[in-house]
Amino acid sequence: MRSSLLKRAGFRWFLTGQAISLLGSSMAPIALTFAVLAAEADAGDLGVVLAARMVPLLGLVLVGGVTADRYPRRTVLLAANLGSALTQGAVAAVLLTGRYALHTVASLEFLNGVLAAFTTPALRGVVPQLVDRDQLRQANAMLGSIRNATKILGPSLAGVIVVTTGSGTALALDALTYLLAALCLARLPLTGTLPKPRSVTVWTDIRDGWSEFRRIRWVWIGTASFCVINLVQTGTWQILGPTLTKQLSGETTWGFMLSARGIGLLAASTLLYRLTITHLLRLGQLASTLTALPLLALGTRADTPWLITAALISGLGMSITGIAWETSLHEHVPGHVLSRVASYNDLLSYLTIPMGQLSVAPLTHAMGGYRLAAIAGAVSATAAVTPLASTTVRRLRAHGHTQTNTPSQSARDLRIRKRSAGPP
Structure with a gap:
């Protein structure tokens, strides 16, 4: 292949x-x-x-x-x-x-x-x-x-x-x-996009993108999950990670943890290239829980080998989650609205990162670094697994496996295609 x-x-x-x-x-x-x-x-x-x-x-x-x-x-x-x-x-x-x-x-x-x-x-x-x-x-x-x-x-x-x-x-x-x-x-053989009627404004397109984003249930559920994960995990890892690691086992351990996570990222992407998975999105959501392990290890004051192992496993989970999510978007979101849906996914997923970064210092002062890391890890893991409560997320099948759209869903898809293509 x-x-x-x-x-x-x-x-x-x-x-x-x-x-x-x-x-x-x-x-x-x-x-x-x-x-x-x-x-x-x-x-x-x-x-x-x-x-x-x-x-x-x-x-x-x-x-x-x-x-x-x-x-x-x-x-x-x-x-x-x-x-x-x-x-x-x-x-x-x-x-x-x-x-x-x-x-x-x-x-x-x-x-x-x-x-x-x-x-x-x-x-x-x-x-x-x-x-x-x-x-x-x-x-x-x-x-x-x-x-x-x-x-x-x-x-x-x-x-x-x-x-x-x-x-x-x-x-x-x-x-x-x-x-x-x-x-x-410049060498890409890409075809053009569907023609737009002149009356359609940028704001109309943004609004249509929002309608499509809300319509695809698994997309907004997954995005909400990533929003919470980024809120509690990114800033805590970036700011508390080096400090707590230094206190627990010295400065060099942080470098080993980053290297281990990088190895996990590469290993998972190589593995997913070879595997055929029926419910790829389900696997991605399960894998996203693994990204909380380093914070949980820091919060429980784990020894150096456990810290490095947690970082390695989190790299595996991070890579699987990213590939599963991108592939699911590519397979199940109509091409003429894909970039707009992806832009809402990006915006809502990343908007909470600065909020999380700014809150680390006052929260650390209030409850202590180790406790904050443990709580952030627990909340992150919970947010990662919560979307699996939705049957839409659990049952979404990768391409090549039969999945029948409901008549109402097919009708909505047809209306959106006609609106995006403009009048004949």
Whole structure:
């Protein structure tokens, strides 16, 4: 199956472009962090720079979803990648010339966030246009392997480049990866989108996307689960993880935990490439409970071997969850609304991350770090398993297994297709 996927020129170019782009994107946060710190800027500068990218990404992702459904996704991706090459190249130029200024870097990162808001929904709608439906799981598993490998390689490579030649060079390489990715994307044999009547506005498309998002029960149930998981897990892991690990078993254990999680991510994506699973979404929800294990291990003051083992298993769960979710979206959400549904999924899933990050400090002060980690892990695991109470989530079948739509559901699908296509 791997060879048949790679024989498809379009998917081969897409995979190559993603590998190049993701490698650069995994280097950028490390390089940017060290650049701000090296400039001896105010401690709040880094938060401002990171927030400057996140705010437009969350604020415009719905517009990005509409754009990706309205226009050819290849065109959207080409424009966004070329724009990102320019803005990230400008950041690199500022740093290489030693002219760091908060307002300049933050403004450029704001533009990067705007472009990312259009890139993300378009990317999530591309894969079903490049491969057959029975190859979606394998395609997503292969892309997951590439993504997970860059998460391991990119930060290490960025660290070496920053130490040897500086942050500006690392960001210049990131800009180059956007340009190379654009060249790969230009080779994609993607077809156009359905024509839109001129009377349909962006707001109408956003509203239709919301209607479709609410209609597909398993999508909004899963999104609500991810919303809670991100609220309690992401900030706690990022902020308390290194601190509690250092207190329990020393600074080096945190590095071992991150490496173990990376190994788990890669192992799971390789495994899912080879397995045929009937209820893929059900497996993904079960696997998402495993991501709570490191916090539970920290909260119970587990010994070093258990901490590393928990991180490894959480990596397995994280990768399985991601691949299962992406494949389910690709197989069961109509292509003409896929980017809009995915944009609502992104927005509602990630919106709670800043809230969780901001709440860690006061909650730690109120109840203590170990107790907070244990509670966050328990809530995360509960939120992960709760969607399985829905028969829609439990019974959703992967492509290739019979699943009959109800007459009302088929009628709704037909109405949505007609509305999106416009009058004949």
